[in-house]
Amino acid sequence: xxxxxxxxxxxxLFLFLEILMPSMFFLPLGGAAFFAAIAAFKYPDNxxxxxxxxxxxxxxxxxxxxxxxxxxxxxxxxxxxxxxxIENEAVVTKDIGVKNTDGIGEIxxxxxxxxxxxxxxxxxxxxxxVKIIKNESLIMFVEKISKE
Numbered sequence: 103x104x105x106x107x108x109x110x111x112x113x114x115l116f117l118f119l120e121i122l123m124p125s126m127f128f129l130p131l132g133g134a135a136f137f138a139a140i141a142a143f144k145y146p147d148n149x150x151x152x153x154x155x156x157x158x159x160x161x162x163x164x165x166x167x168x169x170x171x172x173x174x175x176x177x178x179x180x181x182x183x184x185x186x187x188i189e190n191e192a193v194v195t196k197d198i199g200v201k202n203t204d205g206i207g208e209i210x211x212x213x214x215x216x217x218x219x220x221x222x223x224x225x226x227x228x229x230x231x232v233k234i235i236k237n238e239s240l241i242m243f244v245e246k247i248s249k250e
Contacts, residue, residue, distance in 0.1 A: 191247065
């Protein structure tokens with residue numbers, strides 16, 4: 103078997119490994135192996151050129167392609183309840199923080215009713231606007247929005 107075919111098979115194996123384990127590690131190696139196959143086709147007896155092409159393009163692809171293909175990982179991304187409810191306004195539908203009770207009332211946001219407690223212990227009456235501060239299980243902790 104000619105050496106360029108071996109490099110091409112190695113390239114396909116790297117691509118197959120990338121499909122099985124998406125880590126953006128094997129994709130640049132697969133691309134580099136294809137460039138080494140081109141070099142092997144042109145210079146079948148010079149293994150230094152083939153290996154050099156593989157090493158050169160592996161480094162180039164790791165530096166250029168990999169950062170664009172990887173998903174951006176930032177700590178600012180929020181999903182679920184945090185993204186949908188926290189820091190948003192809701193309307194109180196049942197008094198919150200009433201003395202001599204557990205303080206649980208209800209709020210309505212996006213047409214959904216949630217149990218709520220005051221974040222700072224104050225009493226909040228029905229019909230007032232609140233801002234959701236945090237969530238613990240099925241209870242939203244809210245604070246009254248001051249009208250200025």
